[in-house]
Amino acid sequence: MNTDRRELVVIGGGPAGMAAAISAKESGVEDILIIDREYKPGGILKQCIHDGFGLHKFKKVLTGPEYAHKYIKRLEEHKIEINTKTLVTNLSQNKIITAYNSSNGMFKVKADAVILAMGSREKTAGAIQLAGTRPSGIYTAGLVQKLINMKNIMVGKEAVILGSGDVGLIMARRMALEGVKVKAVLEIMPHASGLPRNINQCLKDYSIPLKLNHTIVEIEGQKRIKSIIAAKVDDKLRPIPNTKEEIICDTLILSVGLIPENELSRQAGIFLDNKTGGPLVKNNLETNIPGIFAAGNVLHIHDVVDYVSEEASRAGRFAADFLKNKSLSQDNYLSVVSGKGVKYIVPQLVKTNLKQKIYFRPNKPITNPKVVVRIGNEICFSEKFKALHPSIMQKVILPETSKSTKAKFLEVAIE
Amino acid sequence: MSELSSFKSKEKTLVCIKCPIGCDITGRFNSNEVTCIEGALCQRGKEFFVKEVTDPKRILIHHIKVNNGEIPLVSVRSDHEVPQKYIFDLINILNEKEVEAPVYIGDTMLYNPFRLGINIIATKTVEKLK
Numbered sequence: 001m002n003t004d005r006r007e008l009v010v011i012g013g014g015p016a017g018m019a020a021a022i023s024a025k026e027s028g029v030e031d032i033l034i035i036d037r038e039y040k041p042g043g044i045l046k047q048c049i050h051d052g053f054g055l056h057k058f059k060k061v062l063t064g065p066e067y068a069h070k071y072i073k074r075l076e077e078h079k080i081e082i083n084t085k086t087l088v089t090n091l092s093q094n095k096i097i098t099a100y101n102s103s104n105g106m107f108k109v110k111a112d113a114v115i116l117a118m119g120s121r122e123k124t125a126g127a128i129q130l131a132g133t134r135p136s137g138i139y140t141a142g143l144v145q146k147l148i149n150m151k152n153i154m155v156g157k158e159a160v161i162l163g164s165g166d167v168g169l170i171m172a173r174r175m176a177l178e179g180v181k182v183k184a185v186l187e188i189m190p191h192a193s194g195l196p197r198n199i200n201q202c203l204k205d206y207s208i209p210l211k212l213n214h215t216i217v218e219i220e221g222q223k224r225i226k227s228i229i230a231a232k233v234d235d236k237l238r239p240i241p242n243t244k245e246e247i248i249c250d251t252l253i254l255s256v257g258l259i260p261e262n263e264l265s266r267q268a269g270i271f272l273d274n275k276t277g278g279p280l281v282k283n284n285l286e287t288n289i290p291g292i293f294a295a296g297n298v299l300h301i302h303d304v305v306d307y308v309s310e311e312a313s314r315a316g317r318f319a320a321d322f323l324k325n326k327s328l329s330q331d332n333y334l335s336v337v338s339g340k341g342v343k344y345i346v347p348q349l350v351k352t353n354l355k356q357k358i359y360f361r362p363n364k365p366i367t368n369p370k371v372v373v374r375i376g377n378e379i380c381f382s383e384k385f386k387a388l389h390p391s392i393m394q395k396v397i398l399p400e401t402s403k404s405t406k407a408k409f410l411e412v413a414i415e
Numbered sequence: 416m417s418e419l420s421s422f423k424s425k426e427k428t429l430v431c432i433k434c435p436i437g438c439d440i441t442g443r444f445n446s447n448e449v450t451c452i453e454g455a456l457c458q459r460g461k462e463f464f465v466k467e468v469t470d471p472k473r474i475l476i477h478h479i480k481v482n483n484g485e486i487p488l489v490s491v492r493s494d495h496e497v498p499q500k501y502i503f504d505l506i507n508i509l510n511e512k513e514v515e516a517p518v519y520i521g522d523t524m525l526y527n528p529f530r531l532g533i534n535i536i537a538t539k540t541v542e543k544l545k
Contacts (some may be wrong), residue, residue: 051474055435063476065490065539069520152488177477177503197431200429200437252426
């Protein structure tokens with residue numbers, strides 16, 4: 001088998017991969033290859049036909065495919081090579097990528113630098129230990145989106161949605177528009193996990209009830225799902241027995257979250273953060289393997305694609321720096337730890353002699369909080385926020401400090 | 416439906432849909448006008464509130480069947496917001512429609528339906544099936 005040599009290989013041609021490749025090119029990397037398993041670049045944006053993308057980046061409201069198109073055009077202008085319908089099956093520690101497609105068969109590429117942009121996939125019934133049998137008619141929200149918006153396949157007539165993530169809310173509206181009766185959206189937490197505007201325009205517009213503190217305790221049906229049994233949960237998320245209620249439906253849609261897709265990262269020996277599900281990265285989005293970077297949903301789940309593009313552009317620049325031998329030195333990093341009230345943080349390793357952007361997600365909604373950053377036991381930064389919500393990623397920008405420290409940890413806490 | 420029919424001053428709180436922040440906007444309005452708006456972080460939010468209590472509008476998103484294309488559907492949207500009450504009528508028209516590939520992003524798929532002053536445009540390119 002021939003092994004091609006490339007300067008930079010980007011795995012994944014979704015929003016992260018496209019933005020990373022474009023910015024690497026604009027930073028002077030000539031030889032770039034994107035590998036994507038679908039028929040066209042754009043990733044999940046192709047099926048996200050609703051609007052609401054691009055407000056930060058383009059100051060304009062675009063649909064998913066329109067947002068993708070802006071990047072596809074720039075890939076073409078920059079003549080960036082992309083192998084579509086090509087599946088990467090292995091990534092090794094020394095940056096050899098094994099892939100195959102139907103025109104070349106199996107092939108290998110040795111890359112000087114790699115950007116991981118594989119995105120994420122949906123949690124399934126198994127992943128959330130959903131109670132009951134497994135008849136047909138149970139789908140994940142993104143799969144329903146693909147079937148309805150890309151393949152012209154309708155999934156059912158009466159649906160219940162479990163989980164109030166944005167994809168689920170968007171699909172509730174889509175199905176209502178397609179003539180499907182959406183009976184309810186059930187959310188186990190006391191707050192919705194999707195954006196407030198989606199609760200309004202996707203559920204309220206179509207009078208779809210949102211039942212907070214509710215989950216599914218049973219699924220009825222042999223071949224096809226016939227109904228679900230919903231129940232209220234207590235403050236420890238345990239179902240309350242006398243609150244059971246049957247909801248007749250032929251379709252159950254799970255919108256219960258995304259998992260960064262890191263099988264290739266694991267093969268390569270990349271260290272993962274069990275809170276984000278993505279690689280542990282330094283300031284420059286580099287993993288523990290020098291020259292392998294990560295951006296987009298493979299790194300952590302983003303709320304808004306604009307931030308995926310932004311992060312991936314940075315990864316593209318950092319990969320270009322690496323290829324020009326301008327990387328950060330490998331020593332003297334502080335580990336970033338999630339303090340009180342913080343669900344997770346990216347990046348997980350920082351140097352404090354640089355201006356820092358630290359992204360974090362709170363573990364519950366809170367108003368008028370103070371975000372406090374400590375190096376060791378010493379407060380180095382604090383900022384007041386009006387409100388924090390788990391569905392909205394936030395950032396603090398730490399000033400550069402030349403003060404040397406013996407501390408090994410930097411803690412971010414919400415107080 | 417207009418909520419300005421009553422002469423009495425009403426108060427209402429709406430979640431803004433104009434951006435991911437989703438401000439809670441509270442406003443007072445009577446039959447003639449919106450008299451007071453609070454909670455919007457930007458001008459777009461204020462405009463949203465006024466429109467929402469007078470004539471709510473949305474961007475229509477749907478798809479049209481494509482024959483001989485690399486995929487069987489092209490996604491479409493209205494190029495401007497349409498009154499909410501027309502949404503399902505427009506969906507019915509789009510459900511009946513079929514086009515031949517190729518379709519290019521930005522192509523007008525339906526011109527000025529119901530004389531609403533909007534067009535339905537393609538939001539992606541669907542190439543002809545090779």
